[in-house]
Amino acid sequence: MGRKEKTSTVVIRLIIAIIIAIYVLFPFYLVVINSCKTTNDITSNPIGLNGISFSQLIKNLVDVINNTHFLFWDAFTCSVVITFLSLIFLAVFGGMAGWVICRNNKKKWAMAIYFTFIASMIIPFQVVMLPLIATFRDVGKFVGISMLQSIPGIVFAYCGFGGAMTVFILTGFIKGIPFDLEEAASIDGCAPEQIYFKVIFPLLKPVITTVTILNGMWIWNDYLLPSMMLGQNGRVKTLPVAVQAFVGSYVKEWNMILAAALLAIVPMIVIFLFAQKQIMSGMIEGAVKG
Amino acid sequence: MSDFSMSRKLASFVCLIGGAALLIISLIMDASKSGVTYRGAFLVIGIIGMLVGLFIFPTLKYHRTLMNIVFLFPLLFAFLVTVSIPLILGIRYSFTNWDGIRFTKEVGFDNYIKMFQQPSFIWSILITFLFVVVNMIMVNVVAFLLALLCTSKIKGLGFFRASYFLPNLIGGIVLGYIWQFIFANVVTKLTTAISGNRYSMLAETSTAFVAIIIVYVWQYAGYIMLIYITGLNTVPGDVLEAAAIDGTTPIQTLFQIKIPMIAPTITICTFLTLTSAFKQFDVNLALTNGTGSVADFMGAYLTNGTEMLALNIYNTAVIKDNYALGEAKAVLFFIILAAVSILQVRISNSKEVEL
Numbered sequence: 001m002g003r004k005e006k007t008s009t010v011v012i013r014l015i016i017a018i019i020i021a022i023y024v025l026f027p028f029y030l031v032v033i034n035s036c037k038t039t040n041d042i043t044s045n046p047i048g049l050n051g052i053s054f055s056q057l058i059k060n061l062v063d064v065i066n067n068t069h070f071l072f073w074d075a076f077t078c079s080v081v082i083t084f085l086s087l088i089f090l091a092v093f094g095g096m097a098g099w100v101i102c103r104n105n106k107k108k109w110a111m112a113i114y115f116t117f118i119a120s121m122i123i124p125f126q127v128v129m130l131p132l133i134a135t136f137r138d139v140g141k142f143v144g145i146s147m148l149q150s151i152p153g154i155v156f157a158y159c160g161f162g163g164a165m166t167v168f169i170l171t172g173f174i175k176g177i178p179f180d181l182e183e184a185a186s187i188d189g190c191a192p193e194q195i196y197f198k199v200i201f202p203l204l205k206p207v208i209t210t211v212t213i214l215n216g217m218w219i220w221n222d223y224l225l226p227s228m229m230l231g232q233n234g235r236v237k238t239l240p241v242a243v244q245a246f247v248g249s250y251v252k253e254w255n256m257i258l259a260a261a262l263l264a265i266v267p268m269i270v271i272f273l274f275a276q277k278q279i280m281s282g283m284i285e286g287a288v289k290g
Numbered sequence: 291m292s293d294f295s296m297s298r299k300l301a302s303f304v305c306l307i308g309g310a311a312l313l314i315i316s317l318i319m320d321a322s323k324s325g326v327t328y329r330g331a332f333l334v335i336g337i338i339g340m341l342v343g344l345f346i347f348p349t350l351k352y353h354r355t356l357m358n359i360v361f362l363f364p365l366l367f368a369f370l371v372t373v374s375i376p377l378i379l380g381i382r383y384s385f386t387n388w389d390g391i392r393f394t395k396e397v398g399f400d401n402y403i404k405m406f407q408q409p410s411f412i413w414s415i416l417i418t419f420l421f422v423v424v425n426m427i428m429v430n431v432v433a434f435l436l437a438l439l440c441t442s443k444i445k446g447l448g449f450f451r452a453s454y455f456l457p458n459l460i461g462g463i464v465l466g467y468i469w470q471f472i473f474a475n476v477v478t479k480l481t482t483a484i485s486g487n488r489y490s491m492l493a494e495t496s497t498a499f500v501a502i503i504i505v506y507v508w509q510y511a512g513y514i515m516l517i518y519i520t521g522l523n524t525v526p527g528d529v530l531e532a533a534a535i536d537g538t539t540p541i542q543t544l545f546q547i548k549i550p551m552i553a554p555t556i557t558i559c560t561f562l563t564l565t566s567a568f569k570q571f572d573v574n575l576a577l578t579n580g581t582g583s584v585a586d587f588m589g590a591y592l593t594n595g596t597e598m599l600a601l602n603i604y605n606t607a608v609i610k611d612n613y614a615l616g617e618a619k620a621v622l623f624f625i626i627l628a629a630v631s632i633l634q635v636r637i638s639n640s641k642e643v644e645l
Binding site: 010013014016017020021024025027028030031034042043046047089093094096097099100101104113117120122123124125126127128129130131132133134135136137139142143144145156157159160161163164167191192193196217220221222223224228240243244247254257258261264265268269272276279280283284287288 | 316319320328329330331333334345353354357358361362364365366368369370371372373374375376377379380383390391436439440442443444445446449450451452453454455456457458459460461462463464467468469471472475476479508512513516517520558562565568569571572575576600603604607608613616617620621623624627628631
């Protein structure tokens with residue numbers, strides 16, 4: 001189709017694409033090479049390859065991992081646990097709530113819940129963060145479980161904040177599942193909850209992948225909520241909070257800071273290399289529906 | 291179906307009664323201020339027990355209603371505690387002298403009046419709006435051009451798309467420090483070589499502002515590009531073919547076919563960049579921490595030259611320990627965002643009608 005394009009325009013386009021790619025990827029290159037240098041080598045030449053050595057990289061990484069402000073393994077484990085638990089709860093409870101809302105879409109209460117969720121998506125975190133801490137402190141005192149500086153508390157908070165978008169995307173998908181399927185199951189003697197878990201939930205796999213990617217990117221990289229809820233110097237902290245605390249204590253030791261940055265970005269990039277297609281299409285779907 | 295097994299009945303009642311008992315015990319323990327640590331566990335187990343009891347309650351008539359409640363409860367409860375209650379409390383606290391823990395008196399609109407008397411806050415509002423507008427235009431233009439590039443015929447499309455998107459994976463804090471390094475070391479070396487200017491871009495307010503935009507475009511354009519690519523791919527091939535037969539130039543195709551046809555996508559992207567730029571906090575914190583001097587603004591010397599609204603709210607409340615004032619600013623922030631969102635929805639709806 002279309003007309004044939006001249007080879008020269010194709011080549012020019014390719015060159016432009018390569019130049020942009022170099023520009024976009026250059027910061028990553030800088031992080032990697034400067035993690036392999038000493039501070040002196042960085043100040044003398046931050047771009048070149050002089051002074052890089054594998055042993056220096058190991059030394060920087062070990063220094064960072066053992067640093068008392070960073071506590072890499074603690075932070076990494078916490079980040080993984082918090083993200084993982086939040087994603088599971090959001091997927092399970094979000095699916096349940098979304099299905100109930102969808103199947104009662106003629107009823108006023110269901111629509112009221114649905115529109116409350118949608119409207120809440122414009123609430124910026126800043127307006128709730130200060131009273132949130134006070135509320136969680138009170139709730140924690142009341143129930144006797146610490147809600148601040150604890151993993152259950154922050155997972156609970158992520159369920160609350162992620163719930164709206166999750167339900168919104170899930171209801172959009174569930175609407176498209178033919179009702180005949182459920183009727184057939186109901187005639188076969190399935191109770192409603194069996195219909196959900198045996199018929200509907202397995203069908204939700206693609207959309208659950210989407211919300212998991214969207215929520216996962218957000219929760220893993222989130223800084224403000226964990227820094228408010230967990231504090232900068234507690235034992236429970238996520239990677240972004242740890243990086244912030246670490247940089248605050250190591251002014252201008254760039255080889256250490258970049259080694260910390262490297263540790264923080266590698267997990268994400270590894271996951272991206274394996275699930276590139278899903279992540280990119282998930283992000284698109286989330287944007288188009290949100 | 292009509293007969294429920296004895297065991298199910300029994301299980302349901304045990305769960306209900308046991309759960310209620312645990313709940314009451316934990317509430318009594320709470321009221322009597324006994325410092326028993328397991329009362330929290332009692333409470334949680336009690337609630338779960340009651341939910342399970344309701345769920346397997348032997349009734350056909352009300353089963354659906356009970357099940358709806360059980361299915362909706364977890365998320366709604368979390369939403370109530372983390373969003374609804376704090377929002378209402380927050381709006382209420384903004385009219386008091388709240389210090390983060392308690393308040394002693396109502397102050398009416400004092401906080402709202404006070405914040406408009408701070409030149410630093412007015413400055414924050416102004417540069418936030420400036421940032422949002424510049425950023426919205428820059429990100430959308432860059433992303434659209436990238437999308438055109440990535441939908442044309444070149445080799446290695448998959449690689450280019452993925453690498454342009456890559457910065458979006460990284461959180462603002464880490465990214466901010468990486469760029470702080472780049473501006474402090476690499477860019478300064480370049481400017482020294484070219485113009486002899488040995489100061490970092492981040493040291494001066496205006497250039498630091500440009501730096502934040504550079505970083506933000508670098509991070510966000512790849513994501514918006516993906517959405518534009520999806521939009522451009524929905525333009526039917528036969529329309530483009532017909533246009534080509536009619537002898538349109540590529541520029542005409544772009545402005546008279548492609549852009550009008552992806553108008554909904556443009557609305558989505560505008561909205562996304564707008565709200566995300568308003569809310570942006572991490573990059574601002576890590577890159578400049580809001581520093582930058584302004585010699586004379588409304589008769590005052592300011593040191594928060596690059597402090598956007600979100601960071602200003604955080605600094606007011608958490609760093610300067612003025613919670614009520616910070617909350618009042620946050621409420622204003624919320625109102626601005628809500629107004630922008632409503633405007634956007636209006637615009638996109640009216641456009642759809644026209645089409």
